[in-house]
Amino acid sequence: MSVPAPRHPEATAELLARLGPAQVLTDDASCFAASFDNTRYSFLPEAVIRPADVPALQAVLRLANERLVPVTVRGRGTGNTGASAPIRGGWVVHLEHWDGIEIDPQSSVAKVGPGAITQAINDAAAPHGLFFPPDPSSVRFCSIGGNIATNAGGLRAAKYGVVRDFVLALEGLLPTGESVTWSRPLRKFVSGYNLRDLWVGSEGTLGIVTQAWLRLVPLPQARRTFLLGFATDEAALEAAAGLMTSRVAPAVFEFLDRQTVEVAQRRNGRPAFDPAELAGEACPALLLIELDGHPAVLAEDAAKVRAWFAGKALALRETDDPAEAEALWNIRRTCSQAMYLLGNAKLNEDIVVPFRSYVPLIRLARRMRETHGLATPTFGHAADGNFHIHVMYDRDNAEHRRKAETAILEMMREVVAMGGAITGEHGIGISKSPFLRLQHSAAEIAAMVAVKRALDPNGILAPGQIFEPMNVWERTPAKVTLPWDRH
Amino acid sequence: MSVPAPRHPEATAELLARLGPAQVLTDDASCFAASFDNTRYSFLPEAVIRPADVPALQAVLRLANERLVPVTVRGRGTGNTGASAPIRGGWVVHLEHWDGIEIDPQSSVAKVGPGAITQAINDAAAPHGLFFPPDPSSVRFCSIGGNIATNAGGLRAAKYGVVRDFVLALEGLLPTGESVTWSRPLRKFVSGYNLRDLWVGSEGTLGIVTQAWLRLVPLPQARRTFLLGFATDEAALEAAAGLMTSRVAPAVFEFLDRQTVEVAQRRNGRPAFDPAELAGEACPALLLIELDGHPAVLAEDAAKVRAWFAGKALALRETDDPAEAEALWNIRRTCSQAMYLLGNAKLNEDIVVPFRSYVPLIRLARRMRETHGLATPTFGHAADGNFHIHVMYDRDNAEHRRKAETAILEMMREVVAMGGAITGEHGIGISKSPFLRLQHSAAEIAAMVAVKRALDPNGILAPGQIFEPMNVWERTPAKVTLPWDRH
Numbered sequence: 001m002s003v004p005a006p007r008h009p010e011a012t013a014e015l016l017a018r019l020g021p022a023q024v025l026t027d028d029a030s031c032f033a034a035s036f037d038n039t040r041y042s043f044l045p046e047a048v049i050r051p052a053d054v055p056a057l058q059a060v061l062r063l064a065n066e067r068l069v070p071v072t073v074r075g076r077g078t079g080n081t082g083a084s085a086p087i088r089g090g091w092v093v094h095l096e097h098w099d100g101i102e103i104d105p106q107s108s109v110a111k112v113g114p115g116a117i118t119q120a121i122n123d124a125a126a127p128h129g130l131f132f133p134p135d136p137s138s139v140r141f142c143s144i145g146g147n148i149a150t151n152a153g154g155l156r157a158a159k160y161g162v163v164r165d166f167v168l169a170l171e172g173l174l175p176t177g178e179s180v181t182w183s184r185p186l187r188k189f190v191s192g193y194n195l196r197d198l199w200v201g202s203e204g205t206l207g208i209v210t211q212a213w214l215r216l217v218p219l220p221q222a223r224r225t226f227l228l229g230f231a232t233d234e235a236a237l238e239a240a241a242g243l244m245t246s247r248v249a250p251a252v253f254e255f256l257d258r259q260t261v262e263v264a265q266r267r268n269g270r271p272a273f274d275p276a277e278l279a280g281e282a283c284p285a286l287l288l289i290e291l292d293g294h295p296a297v298l299a300e301d302a303a304k305v306r307a308w309f310a311g312k313a314l315a316l317r318e319t320d321d322p323a324e325a326e327a328l329w330n331i332r333r334t335c336s337q338a339m340y341l342l343g344n345a346k347l348n349e350d351i352v353v354p355f356r357s358y359v360p361l362i363r364l365a366r367r368m369r370e371t372h373g374l375a376t377p378t379f380g381h382a383a384d385g386n387f388h389i390h391v392m393y394d395r396d397n398a399e400h401r402r403k404a405e406t407a408i409l410e411m412m413r414e415v416v417a418m419g420g421a422i423t424g425e426h427g428i429g430i431s432k433s434p435f436l437r438l439q440h441s442a443a444e445i446a447a448m449v450a451v452k453r454a455l456d457p458n459g460i461l462a463p464g465q466i467f468e469p470m471n472v473w474e475r476t477p478a479k480v481t482l483p484w485d486r487h
Numbered sequence: 488m489s490v491p492a493p494r495h496p497e498a499t500a501e502l503l504a505r506l507g508p509a510q511v512l513t514d515d516a517s518c519f520a521a522s523f524d525n526t527r528y529s530f531l532p533e534a535v536i537r538p539a540d541v542p543a544l545q546a547v548l549r550l551a552n553e554r555l556v557p558v559t560v561r562g563r564g565t566g567n568t569g570a571s572a573p574i575r576g577g578w579v580v581h582l583e584h585w586d587g588i589e590i591d592p593q594s595s596v597a598k599v600g601p602g603a604i605t606q607a608i609n610d611a612a613a614p615h616g617l618f619f620p621p622d623p624s625s626v627r628f629c630s631i632g633g634n635i636a637t638n639a640g641g642l643r644a645a646k647y648g649v650v651r652d653f654v655l656a657l658e659g660l661l662p663t664g665e666s667v668t669w670s671r672p673l674r675k676f677v678s679g680y681n682l683r684d685l686w687v688g689s690e691g692t693l694g695i696v697t698q699a700w701l702r703l704v705p706l707p708q709a710r711r712t713f714l715l716g717f718a719t720d721e722a723a724l725e726a727a728a729g730l731m732t733s734r735v736a737p738a739v740f741e742f743l744d745r746q747t748v749e750v751a752q753r754r755n756g757r758p759a760f761d762p763a764e765l766a767g768e769a770c771p772a773l774l775l776i777e778l779d780g781h782p783a784v785l786a787e788d789a790a791k792v793r794a795w796f797a798g799k800a801l802a803l804r805e806t807d808d809p810a811e812a813e814a815l816w817n818i819r820r821t822c823s824q825a826m827y828l829l830g831n832a833k834l835n836e837d838i839v840v841p842f843r844s845y846v847p848l849i850r851l852a853r854r855m856r857e858t859h860g861l862a863t864p865t866f867g868h869a870a871d872g873n874f875h876i877h878v879m880y881d882r883d884n885a886e887h888r889r890k891a892e893t894a895i896l897e898m899m900r901e902v903v904a905m906g907g908a909i910t911g912e913h914g915i916g917i918s919k920s921p922f923l924r925l926q927h928s929a930a931e932i933a934a935m936v937a938v939k940r941a942l943d944p945n946g947i948l949a950p951g952q953i954f955e956p957m958n959v960w961e962r963t964p965a966k967v968t969l970p971w972d973r974h
């Protein structure tokens with residue numbers, strides 16, 4: 001990206017003349033605010049479009065196809081891969097104001113606009129005893145359109161599923177501007193090709209969602225939270241993988257390695273467990289478990305959890321009191337920000353590995369720390385193998401940057417060799433584009449690119465994303481504070 | 488199809504020379520047996536190929552692309568739309584011998600070949616306390632490859648989901664012969680486009696599955712079966728749709744209309760309920776409910792079912808004894824064959840409608856009977872709106888055939904107008920190809936066809952299926968007895 005993106009002043013002027021200044025913003029502040037996501041790599045668009053309605057959005061796409069202007073769709077900008085950054089310039093379409101939410105309690109369906117905030121959907125569903133299970137950590141800030149674009153996951157995916165499991169139907173526009181509806185808000189639909197699930201997770205490159213119908217499920221009646229301390233990362237992970245054979249399905253099952261616990265305890269100023277509880281161990285590896293559901297089932301599962309971990313965990317605390325549960329969650333909630341004690345920059349890689357590779361994975365993380373001298377605190381979702389390995393480094397230190405880059409590439413290679421995935425919930429965007437060819441064969445990528453060309457013949461929607469490797473290490477992130485920054 | 492399909496004797500001879508007569512069958516009996524599915528519309532292939540391994544199958548596809556020979560993949564031939572019939576001739580690839588099944592109890596995953604029989608997967612999973620929930624009525628005969636190709640459903644879909652919800656990863660060949668793997672046997676995977684779910688339900692037109700990884704779930708601990716009789720179809724359906732708001736999730740929730748019950752009682756020679764139980768009503772509409780799960784949850788749900796239907800149903804029987812439950816299932820199990828008392832030919836349309844359209848739908852079925860004078864017995868899955876409307880007629884009566892054809896077209900139009908689906912679990916194939924344009928806009932179909940061309944540039948895989956309307960009424964089904972015929 002050393003060459004500046006071509007500009008389209010005439011097309012932008014034409015769009016402005018057609019839709020007016022309330023829908024087409026060209027001021028510097030609007031363009032800057034729409035230029036990056038949570039990765040903060042900024043790529044300036046020429047205009048930010050807030051379409052009043054679907055015909056306005058169609059007009060945008062038609063003109064973009066005529067004049068070959070790149071169009072990038074933006075939700076709330078909470079993404080972790082730069083997928084909503086307009087890397088080739090052009091126009092950003094902003095849909096945060098399309099945020100309607102209607103709940104149909106009989107069919108347990110939510111009809112939502114793409115700009116609806118995910119937590120707001122849950123707030124609307126709760127009075128009907130329903131909820132939308134996917135819970136990315138940005139749930140209070142992110143839009144459902146972005147969740148659909150990335151097929152977002154979260155903590156509860158192993159029990160409840162990911163976003164794709166809850167999308168019944170999508171209404172939207174093809175890159176060429178035609179209106180389409182994929183599937184219907186029904187439980188069964190097998191007419192024609194399933195382009196609904198092709199759109200889900202396509203990171204805004206195959207179409208624009210203007211309306212979605214989501215399946216909701218009954219809120220659990222009861223919850224019980226456990227925090228368990230282990231002498232070693234290996235002991236925690238072996239016990240975690242083993243629990244899955246007992247057919248307990250925890251709603252939350254988080255692993256935190258000793259590097260993560262150490263820095264979180266340091267920041268919080270108090271330990272998760274007293275050393276006395278841990279047979280003198282100052283810093284345990286942790287498992288945080290939340291069971292939910294019917295009280296009778298929960299009681300049986302809780303007994304299984306206690307029996308399984310007896311003799312494996314050094315310490316166990318449990319509660320069904322919400323305030324006490326929040327205390328058990330404390331390390332998990334604070335660990336992500338605490339990691340900045342280990343470096344001013346963080347790579348957060350959301351890889352996935354099978355159960356058999358849990359222990360090899362954590363050894364890999366520690367080996368990277370030893371080889372490169374950079375901290376690699378790791379936590380993740382132990383019921384679905386989706387671990388977040390972090391590499392902490394000093395952004396202003398060229399040697400650190402080089403080491404972090406090398407470490408991540410090594411890790412991705414090893415994860416794929418383990419039968420794993422380079423991304424479980426963030427997507428590819430630009431940040432993971434250098435690793436796509438580790439995961440997929442040339443034939444697989446060619447098939448994906450052929451599908452992209454088939455649906456977007458002029459290549460106007462989010463061009464350059466996913467398939468064209470971009471080295472983000474060459475770029476400096478914007479220094480901005482975002483609503484979800486908490487440090 | 489009045490023009491015979493072009494033949495490819497040289498290509499077939501070349502394939503025979505390359506793979507040998509054990510893999511390439513050209514005798515009349517083999518070709519006839521591979522020429523039709525459960526619809527019995529026969530289209531003769533030039534050869535039936537039973538590839539020994541993946542490289543042999545790749546050789547078939549490469550030669551087919553070079554010589555432009557149509558290739559149609561066949562599982563066990565239980566399909567209901569003609570999707571596995573080689574309507575343009577060419578070669579049929581038969582994969583029933585690729586039937587390996589491996590269960591990984593720790594990750595609750597089955598690794599299966601496409602020819603594995605669905606019930607055999609359940610038989611292999613049961614000793615581990617696991618099962619594969621989708622249960623098309625052909626479960627003892629159909630192959631998992633066919634289930635994947637059609638995204639099969641069944642009775643338990645509203646509670647457990649359809650085939651797509653259980654496919655973790657697919658290994659297979661693109662139409663051009665390249666090996667690909669879509670996703671991995673992991674719970675989260677968001678790298679690149681989701682071609683896995685595009686393949687699922689694409690009716691053999693976008694690729695050939697050579698291996699699949701399926702998610703299994705724990706077998707329910709307990710079951711309870713209810714049979715309820717109602718004075719009218721409307722009373723049964725209103726009560727059924729209403730139950731869904733009480734958040735009971737029946738594993739099975741079957742509706743049988745009075746036409747269906749009448750003919751099944753006539754064939755069985757005994758009624759579902761004594762007339763005394765039904766306040767003198769001889770022929771009720773029925774609901775058959777099966778709850779399953781943890782005994783404590785099941786007991787609560789059973790109480791909700793009893794309370795909900797008190798005052799709505801004329802009669803209720805329930806049991807947790809398997810033999811007694813089988814007696815309650817009797818009408819449901821026999822009704823499909825009993826319908827042949829009403830005509831020697833049956834159309835079985837697996838439409839889907841939202842809850843609000845249950846009563847309008849059954850009135851539509853009865854109106855069709857009155858207008859056209861053909862019986863329209865209807866049963867279906869009341870928890871997901873997937874109803875099977877049947878039109879019974881005399882195949883040898885041209886007037887009947889014309890009326891049945893008209894009635895089905897009218898019904899499809901009305902179902903789409905209700906916000907419904909023309910097919911919930913069978914797919915399009917050739918039988919429903921005349922209705923595709925009722926369900927989908929021109930832009931939607933153009934997008935689907937563009938995807939087909941992108942992945943199958945030479946159009947060799949199952950050409951003519953889904954997108955090219957074929958009037959099957961012009962054809963006479965083959966008179967054959969298939970393993971699953973029971974009359």
